Amino acid sequence: MKTLEEFNAFLDRQLNDELESLEKQRIAGRNWVRRMWVVSLLPFAAFVFFIVRFSLQPASGNEGNRTVVIAGLVLLVTLTGYAMRRFMMKQGGVNEATDYRHDFKQRIVKPLISFIHPDYQYQPLNHASYEEFTESGLFEKKAYQITGNDQVYGKLGEMNFQFCDLTVMHMPLVTVRGQGPDTVFCGSYFIGQFPRYFSTPVYVLSRNNSAAGEGYIQTWHLGKKVLPADAAFNKLFMVYAPDEVAAQQLLTPALMERMVALHERTGARLFISFYNNRVYIGIDHGTDYFETTLNKSLHNRQLLNNFFLDFMSMLQLAEDLKSNLPIWTSRAFSPS
Helix, strand or coil: CCCHHHHHHHHHHHHHHHHHHHHHHHHHHHHHHHHHHHHHHHHHHHHHHHHHHHHHCCCCCCHHHHHHHHHHHHHHHHHHHHHHHHHHHCCCCHHHHHHHHHHHHHHHHHHHHHHHCCCCEEECCCCCCHHHHHCCCCCCCCCCEEEEEEEEEEEECCEEEEEEEEEEEECCCCCCCCCCCEEEEEEEEEEEECCCEECCCEEEEECCCCCCCCCCCCHHHCCEEECCCCHHHHHHEEEEECCHHHHHHHCCHHHHHHHHHHHHHHCCEEEEEEECCEEEEEEECCCCCCCCCCCCCCCCCHHHHHHHHHHHHHHHHHHHCCCCHHHEECCCCCCC
16 A cells, blocks of 8 residues: 555655646636625625715605616616626636636546556545445434535455545434534545455444434444453444454454544544444544635645545555454344
């Protein structure tokens, strides 16, 4: 697997010119948007000014003339705004603003994924489905609203995997006035599928998670509480499984060390499920790595580095499972 040093060297060597070009495009697009806002607000500000000034004048008794004047002002402002908008759409910067996000994904993200592995497929519009989220056995099946993008699909050894940005929302049945939907999950979501099955389902949750308290995870459905012999791990995570012995076999010191490192690096809630022949890993960091904005400079590569570290951490965690022979069986178990 590639290292962070190799990744940054690739950015410097292969993508630096593209990043600089996109940075210029971003600035041109941002400046155009700012000018567009100014041009759009000027007719409105002029309209407000004349209406206020007109309303402060003493009534002359001719309300018909007042109505005609106001209607004329509305028509004049509308036509002026339309003309100024057409003018701005012909100015430099409009294409840079509208194409920036698409260009970033095609010129930066796609080559970046190919560098990690040339056979990995980047699907900018795809994401994990409702079934792929709820089949982890971890979250309760509710009427979730699921959105996402930037899916990476590939194969590592005998494991097929997919990785994407995912946001899961749910509107509670009872809400206070003005309350929006709950954010159940927002971050990076990984699924690794193996040709064999885990001997028992095992669920690992960060202790700082709120999904259990809000009813989206019913821990009493997940089995017994398991306490591995690792104080640092137990301080950060809770483990549930129907079979405590099998769960202890799955949670090797190396695997727990990787989970602790992932938690400490991201500072995010983790949701991990080893269910049937799949491992599900969710990093609830609230960031959509590749959704760039015109106000965010490309000179800061921290988001790209964070994506790379998250992605490689999940692949390595899933890879560690292959050599742990006691945890595998040839048969699936019934849903818990």
